[in-house]
Amino acid sequence: MSVGEFRVADVVREASLQLSVVAGRGGLDRRVRSAHVSELPDPTDWLRGGELLMTTGMSVEAAGGPDAYMRALGDAGVAAVALGLGSTLTYQRTPRDWVSAADRLDLPLIEVPARTPFIAVTDVVYRRLTAMRNEDAEQTIRAQQVLAGLALRPGGVAAVAGGLATEAGLRVVVTDLRGTVLAAAPEGAEAIRDDVAGELARVGDGGMRASARCTGAHGDVMVQPLGADQLRGLLVCADPSGLGVHQRMLIGSAVALLSAELEHVHARQEAERSRRSAAVLELVTGTHDRAAASALLSSIGLPEDALRVAVVPGGALELADGLPAGAAARVESDLVLLLPGPEGLAEMMPGRVVGLSGPVRQDTLPLGLRQARVALWLARRNGPGVYDADDRPSLQLLLHLGPPEVLRAYADGVFGAIDALPQTRREELMRTLWTWMGMDCSYGRTAAQLGIHRHTLRERLQKVEELTGRRLASWELGAVWVALMAREAADSLDAR
Template sequence: MAGNKTAKLTVEDLLSFPALQLRVLAGEAGLARSVSWAHVSELEDPTPWLLGAEVIMTTGLAVPRSAAGQRAYLERLDDAGVSALAISAQLHVPPLHDAFTAAAEERGMPLLEVPLAVPFIAVAQEVAAAVQEDARQRLGAQLQVFGALRWLASEDLDTAQLFRRLERLSGYQVHLCTPQGRPLLPGVPVPPDPAVLPASVDAAPTIPGGFAVPVLTPGGTAGFLVAFEREGARPAGLAVVQHIATVAALQVAMVRHERETLRREGAEILAELLQDVLDPAVARRRLHRLSIAGEAALLVVRGVVDEVLLPVLDEYPHLLLSRGEDRYVLGPPELGEAVAALPGVAAGMSRPFPPGESLRVAQRESLWAASRAEGSGRPLVRYGSDTTGRWLPDDPAVLGALVEHVLGEVLRYDAAHDAALLLSTRTWMDRDRRTEAAAAALHIHPNTLTYRLRRFSALSGRDLSATAAFTEVWLAIRAADQLGLTGDGGAR
């Protein structure tokens, strides 16, 4: 926590006070650390009650006797942001091990000795007197930061402008992120190193070089605010950082409200587009107003809950509509890759199309692709990426004749017996004829799948071990998908 000597009190400044007669035992590299307070503590672990930048003074009662204990004690204090450890000469100080002073040297943590003739209160008084000017500056910064909401209302600042002004007043470089490290508010950067994020909202706020505090909203912890001291600035302290976190929480609530309003409006527009009741020109205007002006694609997303899906969608302009277990998403084509990265997802994406175009074709394409994604275990299938379909004719009558010729008996058997011979065979083909993987996807025993494959072969009259028969069955299944005869290719 390097400091600017002209702006704040440092450990080195304390050494220059003749009345204190302090001596450096180890950790001289950390003499530039800033000091905000000096306090006596005989606790082996005082860190839950520290804010950072304190000089901790002890008569030695707090110092463990073992080498490992002494090293751990010093490391705890340093991790909590303590500026220096001051130990009274003689009194109750146990023998100091080499591991103790070595840790101070490694971490640049000043280890000071206070002469027996100098009372701890003298050190505390010198620190208090020296930081009075800094305290007045902090109070002024607090009063100005408390006016942040007034600026927001009266000057119409956007989020980025608001937080840049808060940075100038507070003396901190401000970062915001979700608990997973993703951006929390537009225009405010995430921390450069996610390792600084606390493990929980109850963790101590002090981190090396600043503070990390939770951003609490009615729905829970929205994320964390990380504030690093700016070089040459005069940081205003934890109280100001906590108030900035409150401003961030209010901003998050406002952004969420705006997003929910847009999401409801977008769902209504997408429903009208899917019903094909909007004039193309009207559709283009509405999509443009919602920032969907370029080429778009329609996705059908399955297998993922809204709590996981929405944060990803919010990073792109999009429309979202829920229909049963399906989530219809209209947005830029690159949204497909972001959705595909979600765990457990099965998504199908249509071919890209100009905004305002009818979604009838895109809906069939995305539904078919989503069913292919489910059947193959892939997170994302783009319609048209599977070249098998190019070998099929476009004429529905021809497709129907192929399905009847190859799969007719199987389809009738499945319908009469509520069986799943066709689904089982298609899943087995999608898994590249790996029986164990296909059985796991179907949640059945491999022996059950083997029986179903034999039954399919008997009804269809096709030996699936023969290349010609396998190809014919595969093309017929694709034709049945396009005609919506498999139960997965049509609209739900």
């Protein structure tokens, strides 16, 4: 719709023209977009719809009669037919078959008396259309000024959305890139978002150059991107009766105002994100006593005790925006989060692998970072999910927290004599030892797994005892197991 619409009934009411409606009164509400004179048997190739078509009817019989003529005009979207009458023209009064044809189609048929030239009708139509377009433009300018004023108020996004809904008679929804509703007007307009979820996704994927328009349960719907250089949000506007020029112009103004406001919001969020990120980086990589760490945590609204550290490989800072509590920083190539607990973490990181520390004090957050990375490494062969250090075997976790050179030195002290053997023999003994311990020291299952005789297995394990100086049937077995785990931990730490 537009601010004002010129309809067939408005033309007929123009007293100076002295027009009369003789048929098709059910169509008097049709919108008139132009006036056109034609004496062609079939003028439809020159029509666009919405015309007040004026004719003397001289070629109607060549078109197959009034019924065929009227039907063709109706199919072309003509608003009304004005038949000129006069003693020197084709008809002095409107024929009955014209009236019948117009009534069947509810296509208004208007008599134009001899004293009213077609040019007078054309002049009235175009003067009225011009006046209404000027009125549309003036009202659009006034509405744009209202929207500009609303954009300067606190809560500019909601204010502009509400103003657009009021001034343009629209249902309006503004969302962020996750689909969260930032503003909606009037009440209940949020329902539009679900109706056009596919269009929202397409525009979101297409970025700043994308837009969409569709017809759905809420009528004529338009989706526009919001932002300057980067997409910051989406604007959805709907009108059951169709979006007119006035509305589309106001939508364009609202897009500019909302984009500017979302850029301001983004800039403020970036500044706050940078401040919080700097605090997190200092907490997880620096050394602080409890008082200093507590002050830093307080500055970003986090508690002092029982914090969790999470690591998301390759994650961007924006991933943390949806977390209900917490702060984030980029540490090397990873996203590191400080959280009061793990609640909501898995839902906010779908499809990602996340390492999570156990609860740590404010002055031991660097240890929490190492725990989270260890949990991440130990889960490296698994799929997406949150891997909690509290759920990992304690020995594995402790070993991965140690410096790799210390772990390797301990393992080398136990296995040094085996390492000095030729490669084939060395690998044979180490594979046998790993398999035997992995089979809970069962000779039968180990021999079956390796495909060797039990006597061969015993000979190999005796050789391990001889070379390591540790008896595998005593408490010294624990030292051998720790050495195996220490070597694996050192290798994994070096690989990182």
